Amino acid sequence: MAKRRLLITLLLLLAICLSGGSVFSFYNLLYEQNNKLEPTILLVEKGVSMGEIAAQLKKDELIRSVSVFKVAGRLSGKSTSLKAGEYRIPPRASTKMILDILVNGQNVVRRVTVPEGKTSAQIFELLMETPGLAGELPAPPPNGTLLPETYTFGYGVPRTVILQRMQEAMQKTIDDLWPYRDPDLPYTTKNEALTLASIVEKETSVPEERPRIAGVFINRLKRGMRLQTDPTVIYAITDGSMDLKRRLTHADLRVDHPFNTYTRKGLPPAPICNPGRDSIQAVLNPMKTDEIYFVADGTGGHTFSKTFKQHKRNITAWKRARRQKRLALRRRAAKKTAVARKKNVKKPTTPTVSARAVRGPIAADGTVTIDAIDEETAIAIDPSEVSANLMEDLIKDDPAEKPVDPEKAAKMKTKPQKAAAKAKTKTPAPKASQKKKKTTKKSK
DSSP states (O other): OHHHHHHHHHHHHHHHHHTTOOHHHHHHHHHOBOOOOSOEEEEEOTTOOHHHHHHHHHHTTSOSOHHHHHHHHHHHTOTTOOOOEEEEEOTTOBHHHHHHHHHHTOBOOEEEEOOTTOOHHHHHHHHHHOTTOBSOOOSOOOTTSSOOOEEEEOTTOBHHHHHHHHHHHHHHHHHHHGGGSOTTOSOOSHHHHHHHHHHHHHHOSOGGGHHHHHHHHHHHHHTTOOOOOHHHHHHHHTTTOOOOOSOOOHHHHTOOOTTOTTTSOSOOSSOSSOOOHHHHHHHHSOOOOOOOEEEEOSSSSEEEESSHHHHHHHHHHHHHHHHHHHHHHHHHHHHHHHHHHHHHOSSOOSOOEETTSSSOOBOTTSOBBOOOSSGGGOOEEOGGGSOHHHHHHHHHHOTTOOOOOHHHHHHHHHHHHHHHHHHHHSOOOOOHHHHHHHHHHHHO
């Protein structure tokens, strides 16, 4: 075998010499750099020969001579040990450098990041859409068995390999954290801990809040209160897909389902998603607190309370913040519309709405005055651009304010004008001097 290899190498060298080359030109071509100014990704499929690789390199203008590449590979004694994979060829690489990269198997490292809070089905979709992975996947495993993380892999790695790594990582995480849990927890199994962790994961996107929210849920469990958490309702009414493109309704909260924590006490039967390490840590070592309620604060976080009275006040504040946010969004949209109209129309043909007050009278000409939350953003907009809902809100805010009918307003304007005209046609009253003259005549 070794003799045959040597013979082939000698024949290749002879071919180079016969074609007008020399040993000098061979080494010159071997160490000559290519003209590439950017890195190049080279894909080597499994079972590809040295000649096919050399032809591909020549086609991509990474090397000048196929023969030199093949001879160098033979002389290295590793021409048969080239590994399949994805390789990053740096700019200005020589034939020798490329050969070393392929022989040493310096594969490009790919990454796939699995976000926290995804269901197993959603993670399967992510893996199927990830380029560079190979093969199909079996049925999704239960939620709570895959650890969201960033996983590295080389081109052509089977998807089942990444899936197995996720499962092993989740098992290792819960096994490592479980012995150091708070001894006063109201649950006794790892599955229950993962179930609560999945709820905490879906409740907040603020990492610092997780231990506090976990503490609230644990307080409610200890008191026998329902958790009443919205993510479990979404899980119930979407059959576990967690893909709800609308707001929850009161009817949704009353749905009779094992996962609905508004109608059932205790924890759901299983996790509703795959929680991350921080959420698992939070439910195993929660924050010590007396709080049993929390509500969104309108900024992405939550406001917490110990009593229902405080909780109701927080809900009112949240609704107010949400209302102001909506109004601000409407005003911003109206401002964009006004700017666009200004550019396209030289003379406005319609009355405008002045954004100087939150609400105000609706005049006969259709002009409405709206308070600006921030006077710096006061804008002039067309009444036709004000949404019907906003108009109704403005009227509802003050029942005394009703839109004025233009015809009635016109009639009201004409009445004072007619009265003034009649007053002008009456005979003017006599002056004081004239009255005196009349009285003197009578005395005479």
